[in-house]
Amino acid sequence: MTRRTLAVVSAGLSQPSSTRLLADQLAAAARDELVRRGSEVELRVVDLREYAHDVVNNMLTGFPPAALREVVDAVTGADGLIAVTPIFSASYNGLFKSFFDVLDAGSLVDRPVLIGATGGTARHSLALEHAVRPMFAYLRAVVVPTAVFAAPEDWSDGTADGALRGRIRRAAGELADQVERRPPASGPADPFALTTDFLQMLGRSDDTPVS
């Protein structure tokens, strides 16, 4: 049985948080789908709110405090990522963006990602497509086609088997497809690993620098 880890990041600020609720439903659906296909799944759920000060300190000092380091390693070392944010002022909230800003460049390359968002009105829903998806595209993550937005009516219409649930199932299936296509993750990349040797560097010094 293949072991898989899914990191679940929620940037909800209120408690209880509808963002966290959506994250949990996406996580459960993705886990169930992977289990159904024969994997053993470990979920790691992160409420960014608990690390808000650490994230800011990381931005200011350039390194994550120990507690945040552990979260960063869990997220960058997972097989798949479920990332959910409330929509503020037509985009992800600042905490969500700040967390992804402090990750090492390249740490989410080729990582399957399911994105979700919540908002006070369904009119915010395309923020997933014009803000959240491009950010992960920049990070060269692989974002599944279905992004899940939950508006107030999705929670209040008694639609437990309704449209939201259907979108969650579809997105979870797409994430499972992408995760299964890849070998199990080997954990976070080591930023101190030497990937070259000196003679190669000397010979390479007339290459165009990679930005």
Add this chain to the structure above:
Amino acid sequence: MQFGVFTVGDVTVDPTTGREPTEHERIKAMVAIALKAEEVGLDVFATGEHHNPPFVPSSPTTMLGYVAARTERLLLSTATTLITTNDPVKIAEDYAMLQHLSGGRVDLMMGRGNTGPVYPWFGKDIRAGIPLAIENYDLLHRLWREDVVDWKGKYRTPLQSFTSTPRPLDGVPPFVWHGSIRSPEIAEQAAYYGDGFFANHIFWPKEHTQRMIALYRQRYAHYGHGSADQAIVGLGGQVFMRRNSQDAVREFRPYFDNAPVYGHGPSLEEFTRETPLTVGSPQQVIDRTLGFREYVGDYQRQLFLMDHAGLPLKTVLEQLDLLGEEVVPVLRKEFAALRPAHVPEAPTHASLVAAAGGGTDSTVHAVDDVTGKAPEGATR
């Protein structure tokens, strides 16, 4: 083991008084700190190099030459010399001159500089930081070891029949350290040449330093310079002391809270837990510093940052008194007792001359234009 101070040379407002020193005051303060370092028995004074406000030390060899003239024993160094944006030819010349004037009391620490806009002022691009450091240092290394150099590279104009003058004192180039916080390529570079590796150490968790030093040691052995524990390691440290540790915390807190680099971020307590910063009594500084050895192994040089964040000169000089009188004598004794016999001290001019089998005058005399003959006694 060598102990000393390294300074960034920042002009920073004293947050307790709101007063900002002038450049002139800061430059004079840096010199006063260097002289004090010798007076209290420290071994090394190292200055930063910067080309943008709020920093004053744009011309390190001018300052170090002045300090050399006013000191007897102090080893003069840099933290760091910008190997990316400086012309390696000028570094070779300037520091060889300083080496002659100071009687061999000079070594250098190479660094890349992390301020993007500075690079284009010198015709360079920060995205080529590592390739610049590799190519420029390789040229510098040759200029100090080969009397006549033909060279072609990517980042400066080619050299034909070039002799860098003056030749190194006694035919022995200054020892070089390479400083880097988290670029494994620089640890590899230091290891390749058998040069020293210096981990700034002070603004980051110890795990960064531990990983970089371990890599450097492993590659030092790989390139055949000695065993891993014989590699030449230097560390930074940052301390603020008063006899009573609560007094130290109370006095330093406003400087910490407003400091460049980490100010307005983590609390003093968080930062002292996460990084090597130590604020407390001399005994606490001794204990913490001895602990560095436990994660990097026996090492050769310990430099302390003492004069940043707007601390007034008077306070810094008091700190140096405590460092020289109460901390370093104990550290010298303790580190020496722990160090196995096969682990070397940091190279000095004297030890390098001895290793070379004695000094030789390496003057390159010009060929006479008219007769085509070298002067009597010339070496070529």
